[in-house]
Amino acid sequence: MTSNDRSHSATKQDPNTPHYTHPAGGWGSLEGVARIFGQEKPTPVALKILAKLNKPGGAMCSSCAWAKPAKPGKFEFCENGAKATLWELTNKRVGPNFFATHSVSDLKTWHDHDLEAAGRLTHPMRYDPDQDKYMPVDWAEAFAEIGKELRAMDPDEAVFYASGHAGLEAAYLYALMARGYGTNNLPQSSNMCHETTSVNLKSYIGVPVGTCTLEDFEHCDAMFFFGQNTGTNSPRFLHQLKAAVERGCKIVTFNPIREKGLLEFTDPQSPVQMTLGSPTKISNKYYQLRPGGDIAVIAGMIKHVLAAENAAPGTVLDQSFIETHTTGVADMITQIHSMQWDEIETHSGLTRAMIEEAADIYLASQNVVAIYGMGLTQHVNGWLNLGMLVNLLLLRGNIGRLGAGISPVRGHSNVQGQRTVGIGENPDLFPLDLQEEMFGLPLARDKGMNIVHAGQGVIDGKVKATISLGGNLLRAMPDIERLEHSWGQQRLSVHIATKLNRSHLVPGRISYILPCLGRTDMDRQKGVPQVTTMEDSLSHIYASLGQAKPPSAELRSELAIVAGIAKQIVPATPALKWDEWTDNYDLVRDLIAKTWPDEFHDMNGRMSQPGGFYRGNAARDRVWHTQSGLAEFTAPTTLSALGRESGNTGPNFSYTLITLRSNDQFNTTIYGYSDRLRGLSGSRMVVLMNHAEIARAGLKEGQTITLDCDIDDGIRRHVTGLKVTAFDLPDGCVAGYYPELNPLVPLQYHEKKSGTPAYKGTPVRITAG
Ligand SMILES: Nc1nc2c(c(=O)[nH]1)N[C@H]1C(S)=C(S)[C@@H](COP(=O)(O)OP(=O)(O)OC[C@H]3O[C@@H](n4cnc5c(=O)[nH]c(N)nc54)[C@H](O)[C@@H]3O)O[C@H]1N2
Ligand SMILES: Nc1nc2c(c(=O)[nH]1)N[C@H]1C(S)=C(S)[C@@H](COP(=O)(O)OP(=O)(O)OC[C@H]3O[C@@H](n4cnc5c(=O)[nH]c(N)nc54)[C@H](O)[C@@H]3O)O[C@H]1N2
Ligand SMILES: [Mo]
Secondary structure, three states, X not given: OOOOHHHOOHHHXXXXXXOOOOOEEHHHHHHHHHHHHHHHOOOHHHHHHHHHOOOOOOOOOOOEOOOOOOOOOOOOOOHHHHHHHHHHOOOOEEOHHHHHHOOHHHHHOOOHHHHHHOOEEOOOEEEEOOOOEEEEOOHHHHHHHHHHHHHOOOHHHEEEEEOOOOOHHHHHHHHHHHHHHOOOOOOEHHHHOOHHHHHHHHHHHOOOOOOOOHHHHHHOOEEEEEOOOHHHHOOOHHHHHHHHHHOOOEEEEEOOOOOHHHOEEEOOOOHHHHHHOOOEEOOOEEEOOOOOOHHHHHHHHHHHHHXXXXXXXXXXXXXXXXXXXXXXXXXXXXXXXXXXXXXXXXXXXXXXXXXXXXXXXXXXXXXXXXXXXXXXXXXXXXXXXXXXXXXXXHHOOOOOOOOOEEEEOOOEOOHHHHHHOOOOOOHHHOOHHHHHHHHOOOOOOOOOOOHHHHHHHHHHOOOOEEEEEOOOHHHHOOOHHHHHHHHOOOOEEEEEEOEOOHHHHOOOOEEEEEEEOOOOEOXXXXXXXXXXXXXXXXXXXXXXXXXXXXXXXXXXXXXXXHHHHHHXXXXXXXXXXXXXXXXXXXXXXXXXXXXXXXXXOOHHHHOOOOOOEEOOOOHHHOOOOOOOOOEEOOOOOOOOOOOOOOOOOOOOOOEEEEEEOOOOEEOOEEOOOEXXXXXXXXXXXXXXXXXXXXXXXXXOOOOEEEEEEOOOOOOOOEEEEEEEEEOOOOOOEEEEEOOOOHHHOOOOOEOOOOOOEOOOOEEEEEEEO
């Protein structure tokens, strides 16, 4: 059964949201904010928090990881940031009374939206299987039982997951706890998004993160956007894009969907633009390539660049950079020459003329920045998507100088930072010798599980406990129906969370929900307000101060909860001062500074400076921490990122499925049923296809269909009850929403080198009914 009725409650949907034809930003976004304001009735404190959001002395937004400029705007938040903030500041509460009224089986019939909309969790709760209800429990009892269970296990049977919300301090202690306990099973939400970046950029240019800072966006002549939806997922970035366009920078976008935010933007903070209503055109050129077609596009662009160099030798490529700083160019060029334009056109879905036009903009630009998101990372050959992008940049020395570089736009507000301070399954990336010495404690050295391994471990019964520091894995992961089936067989599941979600409703034999403070809550320890810190997409670190009265006196900070568990499972040593660290987060920052002195020295002194402090980036300085000690070109071996022959021909007719986010969701947190920027609303149970495909498939708009995953491994994966909806998409692909379509993605269908699920390229078949 894959009926998604439970995630689709028609009565709660809003069929009246108007069709949206306006630019990103502008009145529409203020309306969106107003709607949330209407729903959540913001208090004066909430308004004060919003006014200080992303500014020194305020809280850092819990939504995306975009940079917080040193000179902030009057309001340095976007529609989505306001939604995330007010969602957390809701005055609704989910406490013992709520759980006494609703059994877990009852709650399982609720929609994702309704579970979270019920309000903030207020008390630690333990699942009672006899009553099928969560019952209140004492913190000390909870820690004691969790400790007892974990101590009785082989540490490698436990998984310590982190979603990118928690600050650097809690993250540092979380990783220390897992390794001190005995495992590197430290998967993180980036395993589902930018792990492709962490693994492959590290191998090509020696850093697991992007090389750009805000300054580069002020000095580049062109930006090339691949598969990142700024208007929905990092809207504050639109301000830098608008400024760039206004000084003449060219923006070239490759995306199968014409995303509003990359087409035009009205600055809601500009009275002139708001009144006169002439939006800024963002993309100079917009190419609707086929999903998985980026390798082919970039191969074509490189062909054109090489042809230009051939026509005027010594004038196009940055030969001295290539000679001094790179390796592998000859092999790369040989492979590019072997690729034919007709194949490039087939795989990309674009014409040679279009690709050459884009390449001409690249050639005419002195300084180029490449920006990307899930459109490149969530594919089987994501490694080559990134390899090709790096190739393109390296040919003209576009990494490691002002106005140039590569810029992955990260997801959660501290997803990058959690990795920086130790959360990760690969122990080789962290200074464990130093940490062993600092804490007088042996730390686990065997490689741990990433999210795919952990999921498989749960299915195989090898994983017996999952501790989740945030997140909603049973909605966010691939293959969620198979996972859900096995999840409850675990001995222990622990959720450190702010709001109730579906993953909490699949309890292990022993199951806890431990409620924590959110980003906007005042975190006082021993009467002293504590700040936490986070790292943005551009490697800057900021202090965040919550100012709202916490929803309940029972709540603990994430750091306090981690320390509470750690004391139970990590052997005590004199240097492990869990209680002192809980009382004073400055001490944890001193540990971070001691562990990574080059990047984090004087962290306490620097964390409050406007614009955050920069932790540096070797590739930006043209120092290459790769295997060869040089920046590495990648020779392409295929033209498709899909990892299979794609297309809508032949007897086994299958479509490529793109899973999308709307601007009314933050991951599995569904705020509402509008996808305003795409002109869609009312239902998330839709399949988008172009008119011609609808006709070719013999379907009609509005018809109900079933999608089946077209990978045959003996397991049927399907989702029913989806409505055919006409939408401007390339031939051969369909699109729908995440997480509703996650049952379709096989766990083993992932990026080859990093394990990032291939959520943007799953092959599917359609059947009517
Ligand atoms: N409001 C809001 N903000 C968010 C989030 C949210 O859910 N809501 N999530 C946060 C998180 S955790 C993350 S990781 C980021 C994700 O932010 P993004 O990286 O923007 O991710 P997506 O929206 O999943 O997909 C991005 C784009 O990829 C395009 N695309 C799909 N396939 C291809 C392809 O093969 N090639 C190309 N070139 N493009 C393709 C899609 O059309 C889409 O526009 O956003 C963060 N910010
Ligand atoms: N098909 C498909 N699937 C995808 C994607 C896709 O593009 N397509 N994207 C993937 C990506 S990029 C990601 S990152 C994942 C993420 O997906 P999720 O796991 O949904 O990410 P979160 O937003 O962290 O999880 C939401 C939960 O976090 C908890 N929470 C919120 N704030 C806090 C806090 O401050 N502290 C703590 N401890 N808990 C908090 C709340 O209880 C909330 O219910 O989904 C992935 N899944
Ligand atoms: Mo993400």
